[in-house]
Amino acid sequence: MNKLVTLLMAFCFLVFAGACFTPALYDKPALESKHFVEKISSFLITQDGKNLIVAGNQYHYIFTPNDTLKFILAWPERKRVKATFDSFTINNDQSVLGSYQLRIDNADNLPKETVALLTAKGFTSSASLPLFLTYYGHIQGTRYLADNFKMPAAMQFSQTYAINMIEYQPSTTEAIKRILLTPLAVAADGLLILGGVPILLFSLMVD
Numbered sequence: 001m002n003k004l005v006t007l008l009m010a011f012c013f014l015v016f017a018g019a020c021f022t023p024a025l026y027d028k029p030a031l032e033s034k035h036f037v038e039k040i041s042s043f044l045i046t047q048d049g050k051n052l053i054v055a056g057n058q059y060h061y062i063f064t065p066n067d068t069l070k071f072i073l074a075w076p077e078r079k080r081v082k083a084t085f086d087s088f089t090i091n092n093d094q095s096v097l098g099s100y101q102l103r104i105d106n107a108d109n110l111p112k113e114t115v116a117l118l119t120a121k122g123f124t125s126s127a128s129l130p131l132f133l134t135y136y137g138h139i140q141g142t143r144y145l146a147d148n149f150k151m152p153a154a155m156q157f158s159q160t161y162a163i164n165m166i167e168y169q170p171s172t173t174e175a176i177k178r179i180l181l182t183p184l185a186v187a188a189d190g191l192l193i194l195g196g197v198p199i200l201l202f203s204l205m206v207d
Contacts (some may be wrong), residue, residue: 034167039160042151043204045073046197053184053199055151060182061096063141068121072102073202080104082205087164092177094143102135144182155192155199161206
């Protein structure tokens with residue numbers, strides 16, 4: 001008899017436990033993806049090299065470059081660098097994660113010391129000539145709403161570049177978090193600034 005009571009109690013516990021845990025599983029919001037193309041008009045960097053800004057028509061994306069990217073952006077020969085961007089993903093908290101490739105063609109005509117320095121920075125060299133160097137990197141940052149911000153003409157490229165964006169949003173059971181307005185500003189002297197730090201325009205060969 002005691003054994004039967006014990007089995008019944010165990011069965012009841014499992015039923016009630018299932019009733020408690022099952023709704024929690026179904027209440028977890030599912031993520032939905034939305035694809036769009038961002039037209040990029042400027043690649044910018046703060047004068048102190050701490051922030052990389054990718055300015056599009058709809059949004060501004062502010063990233064923290066790693067040491068390799070900082071080096072390339074300050075490298076006098078950076079116009080030799082060809083950049084290719086993969087799709088960037090945007091999460092509900094407006095964090096952005098993307099990957100990119102940097103390539104330097106005809107690297108065999110660079111000084112050996114420069115090639116050695118680039119290799120130390122994470123570039124890998126091809127096994128055959130003509131020599132080319134490649135670097136694969138990831139970058140993380142935050143998305144901001146451009147709103148009615150007017151980018152100075154001197155800080156824009158003559159043509160725009162397209163980057164594929166994948167935005168992950170929760171289902172309608174959870175509110176989409178608000179996008180903050182861009183922290184970019186134009187100073188009284190006409191300089192573009194971020195947190196009081198002047199911003200510089202830079203260019204790479206972009207696919």
